[in-house]
Amino acid sequence: MQQFCHLYWQHPVVVSLEITEMKDLEFPAVTICNLNRQMKNQDSDYSHGGNTGTPLLISERKQLYSCQNGTIKNAKGNEKKLDILMKYYEMNETERRSFGMNTSMFMKNCSFNGKYCTDSRLSYFTDFRFGNCITFNKQKLGIKPLRTSETGFGSGLKFDSHADQGHYQAIQHTVGFKLIIHNPMEIPSPEEDGVFINPGFEVFVSLKQIVNIRLPAPFKDDCMNYASESNGFKNKKECIRKCIQSKSYEKCGCIDQSLGVMNHLKQCDFRNVSESCCLDEVLDNMTLHGNICNCPLPCFSVSYNEKLSEALLVSRESGGFRDFMRPFIKNNYVKLNVFYSSLERRIYQQHPKFEESEFLSYIGNELSLWLGMSLMIVCEIFERLMLLLKSIIR
Numbered sequence: 001m002q003q004f005c006h007l008y009w010q011h012p013v014v015v016s017l018e019i020t021e022m023k024d025l026e027f028p029a030v031t032i033c034n035l036n037r038q039m040k041n042q043d044s045d046y047s048h049g050g051n052t053g054t055p056l057l058i059s060e061r062k063q064l065y066s067c068q069n070g071t072i073k074n075a076k077g078n079e080k081k082l083d084i085l086m087k088y089y090e091m092n093e094t095e096r097r098s099f100g101m102n103t104s105m106f107m108k109n110c111s112f113n114g115k116y117c118t119d120s121r122l123s124y125f126t127d128f129r130f131g132n133c134i135t136f137n138k139q140k141l142g143i144k145p146l147r148t149s150e151t152g153f154g155s156g157l158k159f160d161s162h163a164d165q166g167h168y169q170a171i172q173h174t175v176g177f178k179l180i181i182h183n184p185m186e187i188p189s190p191e192e193d194g195v196f197i198n199p200g201f202e203v204f205v206s207l208k209q210i211v212n213i214r215l216p217a218p219f220k221d222d223c224m225n226y227a228s229e230s231n232g233f234k235n236k237k238e239c240i241r242k243c244i245q246s247k248s249y250e251k252c253g254c255i256d257q258s259l260g261v262m263n264h265l266k267q268c269d270f271r272n273v274s275e276s277c278c279l280d281e282v283l284d285n286m287t288l289h290g291n292i293c294n295c296p297l298p299c300f301s302v303s304y305n306e307k308l309s310e311a312l313l314v315s316r317e318s319g320g321f322r323d324f325m326r327p328f329i330k331n332n333y334v335k336l337n338v339f340y341s342s343l344e345r346r347i348y349q350q351h352p353k354f355e356e357s358e359f360l361s362y363i364g365n366e367l368s369l370w371l372g373m374s375l376m377i378v379c380e381i382f383e384r385l386m387l388l389l390k391s392i393i394r
Contacts, residue, residue, distance in 0.1 A: 011219045012353040022343045024149040025209055027112075028304055030136045030157055030338050031180040031188040034101040035196075036168045037131030038088060067277035084169070086270055089257055093126050100132035101164060107134055110159040113150055117159070121146070127190045128258050130178050137184055145184035148340065153204060156339030163199045163332045175199060177334060181207065183302045185227070189237050200330035201310040206341040208305040213349040214297055221350070223299040236295050243293035247286060252278035307341075 088096065103124055110117035120143060123135040136157060139145050148156060165175050180194035188194075197203055214223040226235050233239040238261060245255045245262040254268035256279055268275040286292060313329050 018347040029184040033130035033133035033178045105162040107159040139184040202335040211347045239295035
């Protein structure tokens with residue numbers, strides 16, 4: 001009984017797998033961003049404004065310099081690049097959008113299941129790392145996400161994109177796009193999620209929907225329903241960002257402006273050695289001590305098990321014009337095809353290994369057994385006493 005109680009209080013779970021062939025499935029949201037956040041020929045002498053975005057300098061500024069014993073190392077030759085980045089961070093979102101790549105180039109010839117994409121299905125936002133981004137099929141107020149009953153190449157979402165490599169900044173070392181496939185109800189995070197797409201190819205992205213349902217406390221995952229919680233976190237990533245900001249402000253007296261949260265607090269100047277190195281120290285300590293942020297997994301999540309394949313794009317023109325277009329297409333154009341390979345849905349759901357009724361039933365059985373045995377012993381003792389008394393009387 002002691003072993004069973006100990007096991008029960010560990011709150012073990014079992015995971016069930018349900019595979020269902022659906023008549024139709026909700027199509028995911030598809031977000032694409034150009035790797036060039038700012039046009040090369042744009043004037044970089046602009047006014048300063050507020051900031052919103054996602055984590056950037058955690059990785060990017062460390063490519064320009066590193067902090068050792070409170071001093072900056074390997075910064076020679078990168079001062080100009082850091083200055084360009086700082087000016088970009090100090091823009092407000094409207095300014096960043098106007099200086100970024102034209103979103104009309106992101107989804108040319110866009111169609112879904114053979115029908116042209118409507119503007120109501122497109123959403124726009126700006127990311128610190130990747131500049132202007134566009135999302136297809138994001139859930140909006142009064143507009144439900146699209147569904148599809150078609151599978152395979154030829155169905156789903158198709159569109160062309162243009163990288164416009166001639167307008168890339170010198171600080172940008174790669175050319176192409178960031179593609180994120182996500183739940184229409186979720187806010188995309190290009191910094192942490194997605195895959196890189198090279199220009200010069202037609203890319204095929206096949207999907208299979210996977211649903212994960214987890215259990216909250218006291219079970220091990222201790223998941224959080226971010227959609228309904230009143231703590232202000234929209235998802236796990238935002239929870240982590242706010243945790244980093246809190247630790248940074250506590251230690252450094254300022255925050256990392258690129259994280260895009262808690263901007264009412266004083267923002268660090270990344271060109272200031274002590275402040276920048278302090279932010280690095282905070283991140284190093286958090287990494288060293290493991291996950292010190294209370295940001296559990298979501299109780300409900302949807303993924304799509306993306307599988308990518310690609311084929312080389314060639315010009316359809318003939319003669320010398322084809323030779324002229326070949327390098328232009330190779331360096332700039334990409335054709336994207338996003339579709340379900342099947343309408344199969346896989347649901348992984350956690351269940352308690354022991355229900356409360358099982359626990360109470362086990363306890364009841366144990367008590368019944370011991371009470372039954374105790375009653376038998378009492379009756380036996382009573383019988384022996386009667387026999388002894390009878391013997392004494394005789």
